[in-house]
Amino acid sequence: MSATLDKRHKQHKRHKGYKGYKGYKQPAAQTQGTRTGRPHAAWALPAVAFFTFFAVVPMALAFYLSFTRWDGLGDPQPVGLDNWRKLLDDPRLTQSLRLTVLLTFASWAFQTVVALLLGVWAAGRQRNRAVLSAIFFVPFLLSSTAIAVLFYALLDPNFGIIQRDVLGSSSGAFLAIVFVGGWQFIPFHTLIYQGGARQIPQVLYQAAAIDGAGRYRQFFSITLPQLRHTITTSTVLIVVGSLTYFETVLILTKGGPGTDTAILPYLMYEAGFKSYDFGYASAIASFLVLAATGLSLLLVRMTGFGTMRSTREGM
Amino acid sequence: MESHRGRSGGGSPGSRTFSRRWVLGAGATTLLTTGLTACGSGSGSGGDSGTITAFVYGDDAVKVQEAGVARFNKSATAKKAGGTVKLEKVPGSDYSPKLRTAMGSPSAPDVFFNWGGGSIKAYEEAGKLVDLTDIISDDPVLKDGFLPAVLAAGDLKGRHYGIPMRGMQPVILFYNKSVFAEHKLQPPTTWDQLLDNNAKLKKAGITPFALGGADIWPELMWLEYLVDRIGGPEVFKRIQDGDAEGWGDPAVLRAAEMVKELVDDGAFGSKFTSVSFVNGGAPAVFAKGKAAMHLMGSWEYPTQLGKFPDFARNNLGWAAFPKVEDGTGDVRNVVGNPTNYWSVNARTRNKDLAVAFLKDCASQAYAKDLIDLGDVPTTSNAAELLSSAPNPEYARFQYDMVEQAPAFTLSWDQALGDALGTKMHTEIGKLFAGKSSPSQFVTACKGLK
Numbered sequence: 001m002s003a004t005l006d007k008r009h010k011q012h013k014r015h016k017g018y019k020g021y022k023g024y025k026q027p028a029a030q031t032q033g034t035r036t037g038r039p040h041a042a043w044a045l046p047a048v049a050f051f052t053f054f055a056v057v058p059m060a061l062a063f064y065l066s067f068t069r070w071d072g073l074g075d076p077q078p079v080g081l082d083n084w085r086k087l088l089d090d091p092r093l094t095q096s097l098r099l100t101v102l103l104t105f106a107s108w109a110f111q112t113v114v115a116l117l118l119g120v121w122a123a124g125r126q127r128n129r130a131v132l133s134a135i136f137f138v139p140f141l142l143s144s145t146a147i148a149v150l151f152y153a154l155l156d157p158n159f160g161i162i163q164r165d166v167l168g169s170s171s172g173a174f175l176a177i178v179f180v181g182g183w184q185f186i187p188f189h190t191l192i193y194q195g196g197a198r199q200i201p202q203v204l205y206q207a208a209a210i211d212g213a214g215r216y217r218q219f220f221s222i223t224l225p226q227l228r229h230t231i232t233t234s235t236v237l238i239v240v241g242s243l244t245y246f247e248t249v250l251i252l253t254k255g256g257p258g259t260d261t262a263i264l265p266y267l268m269y270e271a272g273f274k275s276y277d278f279g280y281a282s283a284i285a286s287f288l289v290l291a292a293t294g295l296s297l298l299l300v301r302m303t304g305f306g307t308m309r310s311t312r313e314g315m
Numbered sequence: 316m317e318s319h320r321g322r323s324g325g326g327s328p329g330s331r332t333f334s335r336r337w338v339l340g341a342g343a344t345t346l347l348t349t350g351l352t353a354c355g356s357g358s359g360s361g362g363d364s365g366t367i368t369a370f371v372y373g374d375d376a377v378k379v380q381e382a383g384v385a386r387f388n389k390s391a392t393a394k395k396a397g398g399t400v401k402l403e404k405v406p407g408s409d410y411s412p413k414l415r416t417a418m419g420s421p422s423a424p425d426v427f428f429n430w431g432g433g434s435i436k437a438y439e440e441a442g443k444l445v446d447l448t449d450i451i452s453d454d455p456v457l458k459d460g461f462l463p464a465v466l467a468a469g470d471l472k473g474r475h476y477g478i479p480m481r482g483m484q485p486v487i488l489f490y491n492k493s494v495f496a497e498h499k500l501q502p503p504t505t506w507d508q509l510l511d512n513n514a515k516l517k518k519a520g521i522t523p524f525a526l527g528g529a530d531i532w533p534e535l536m537w538l539e540y541l542v543d544r545i546g547g548p549e550v551f552k553r554i555q556d557g558d559a560e561g562w563g564d565p566a567v568l569r570a571a572e573m574v575k576e577l578v579d580d581g582a583f584g585s586k587f588t589s590v591s592f593v594n595g596g597a598p599a600v601f602a603k604g605k606a607a608m609h610l611m612g613s614w615e616y617p618t619q620l621g622k623f624p625d626f627a628r629n630n631l632g633w634a635a636f637p638k639v640e641d642g643t644g645d646v647r648n649v650v651g652n653p654t655n656y657w658s659v660n661a662r663t664r665n666k667d668l669a670v671a672f673l674k675d676c677a678s679q680a681y682a683k684d685l686i687d688l689g690d691v692p693t694t695s696n697a698a699e700l701l702s703s704a705p706n707p708e709y710a711r712f713q714y715d716m717v718e719q720a721p722a723f724t725l726s727w728d729q730a731l732g733d734a735l736g737t738k739m740h741t742e743i744g745k746l747f748a749g750k751s752s753p754s755q756f757v758t759a760c761k762g763l764k
Contacts, residue, residue, distance in 0.1 A: 071415075071437050071441075071734075072415040072416060072418075072419050072437075073415070073418055073419050073437060073438065073441040073443060074419070074441045092741075152594075155589075156589075156590075156594075156596060157586035157589050157590055157596075158586065158590065158596060158599070158600055158605070159596065159599065165585060165586040165588075165589055166589070167529075167588075167589035168585075168586050168587075168588040168589040173589075253589075254529065254531075255741075256529065256588060256589075256744055256748065257588045257589070257744070257748040257750070258741075258744050258745040258748040258750035258751070259741060259744070259745060259750070260748075260750070270737060273412045274733060274737040275733055275734040275737045275738070276415055276437065276733050276734065277734055
């Protein structure tokens with residue numbers, strides 16, 4: 001590894017030296033050149049340590065807890081597979097799974113369509129687009145709790161803005177969650193698509209225009225195929241995000257009406273912090289981790305994202 | 316558990332905090348979702364050996380405990396016991412999870428606020444509580460200081476683990492006097508009268524009852540009273556004692572059917588499942604005359620006093636829950652929260668100091684502080700203090716209601732504890748939302764474990 005690093009350093013030096021020879025006035029180039037290139041592995045240490053302490057260790061602990069009974073007091077008692085069996089027998093799991101899948105799909109459809117269109121639009125270099133896309137980005141900067149509280153007030157059946165009982169009906173509450181999630185995260189995905197769309201070589205559009213392709217044809221034949229990897233990236237983020245979506249449900253509906261918006265993360269919260277059945281909550285959590293990992297791997301494989309085939313092949 | 320928080324949030328004048336600034340509630344939720352672990356690290360009993368820590372539910376009523384702690388720390392008793400008490404106020408909706416996390420950690424409190432009964436069952440089973448039974452019977456101040464029924468209401472298996480430290484919180488049928496006067500109605504004393512009132516109110520375009528269905532626990536109050544009026548307090552007692560078949564009692568099914576009739580009939584309006592008490596929605600609907608009545612804990616009065624003072628002073632009426640014609644329950648029976656309690660951690664550094672501190676709750680000065688806040692203390696000396704209450708009439712009503720009650724049924728969720736209570740909430744939410752039928756409700760409750 002260090003051999004390759006050295007090689008790269010040398011290449012960089014040569015490259016910079018060449019620039020110098022051409023007469024660019026870059027006094028710092030020489031020193032800069034020695035600093036660029038791949039950093040030492042130790043640089044990754046803070047990030048790895050952070051990830052280990054705050055992601056890997058808690059995940060491992062949750063997995064361990066899923067084989068115990070623990071109410072938060074005293075020591076966890078090992079109970080073998082009890083929690084996992086209970087998970088499979090839980091009648092609420094089926095509904096919860098269905099809701100989670102539905103929410104994931106609805107969020108994906110809503111966010112992808114809107115973010116894709118907005119992103120492609122925002123990729124234009126016009127000034128008004130630059131200003132508006134900056135404004136569109138604002139919701140993503142707010143905390144999701146603040147957003148949920150805000151919408152909860154707006155949707156109040158008696159004192160809200162529309163004075164309709166949105167959160168009181170199963171479909172209304174579900175759609176409200178999809179909408180609020182979209183409102184928050186569409187700006188982020190718009191940004192991804194904006195970046196992606198700006199990467200598409202203008203040559204393609206120019207060639208298409210010469211061939212007589214109109215706007216729509218250009219969009220479907222150039223923009224969309226060229227954004228293939230961007231769509232996958234954004235999709236994986238949306239899917240994993242939706243699977244772990246929680247605060248909005250807690251604040252907007254508390255899983256209601258009845259249990260009609262009680263998605264898996266909410267079920268987990270209820271088991272853990274309302275029933276104090278941390279073993280069972282950990283089983284749900286572990287199940288979620290497995291499902292989310294499996295699903296994103298599947299997505300990456302299905303879309304061929306993993307092989308990283310260039311969108312520019314043959315150009 | 317949610318109900319506890321919401322309830323005691325209301326429970327005592329905490330609702331004032333919520334109702335004035337319900338955003339605070341949501342802020343607390345943020346804390347809950349983000350800072351739970353961080354929460355566990357407050358200053359616990361790890362301080363100097365003389366100081367003990369008391370966790371208390373941090374709402375407006377906490378003023379009384381603050382004053383109590385200040386008074387106690389200066390007293391000769393504290394000096395004799397060799398230390399002082401440090402009060403740690405935990406924001407309302409965070410209280411239960413934080414207490415749970417802290418009790419499992421080295422920074423556990425020495426003394427802590429709770430709801431008695433099921434809310435401390437897990438702590439008792441884990442051997443974390445000091446059994447106060449003998450201490451109370453050996454100490455005249457504690458023994459004679461409180462209404463016996465209230466002291467007993469927080470018991471576990473006939474043993475005392477808590478000392479009453481806040482006002483009584485019975486559930487009362489509140490009504491809007493101006494709406495009643497306008498439509499020439501009387502507060503219902505029987506179920507038929509209640510239905511009759513409902514019909515008249517609906518004709519006038521007024522929702523008969525405000526109901527914060529989003530919180531679930533206000534819905535629970537209806538079942539608690541209906542089951543009591545139909546079958547008496549024994550029905551729930553059986554369930555509370557661990558017999559899940561008790562849910563199969565015909566009184567439970569009947570009560571669930573009556574609930575369904577009310578819901579289908581529009582007695583709560585059409586939007587109640589998304590109306591909340593905690594954020595002030597239900598009290599506002601009631602105060603503004605959109606709804607004529609509100610079944611709620613006694614904290615409704617201070618809540619309204621905070622939000623709609625004119626309404627609270629002039630137009631808020633109160634009555635007992637009506638009788639159900641062929642029911643066997645005594646109309647004087649009460650449901651709700653007898654009060655809140657202090658319990659002592661078995662691993663406290665200074666048990667004598669902790670017990671000495673609990674005794675202050677029986678003092679005249681402490682009761683006076685509660686009275687001034689609008690609460691009715693559960694001390695034996697409360698009766699003579701009632702006339703100095705901000706609203707003596709209301710204080711007297713509450714006191715008599717509780718004192719004369721043949722039975723005081725603890726709120727079911729608190730009696731059953733967190734695990735069962737949460738699941739029961741889910742079933743009640745489904746019943747009221749029309750997602751399950753009364754018989755499905757009964758079957759589901761029988762299967763709770």
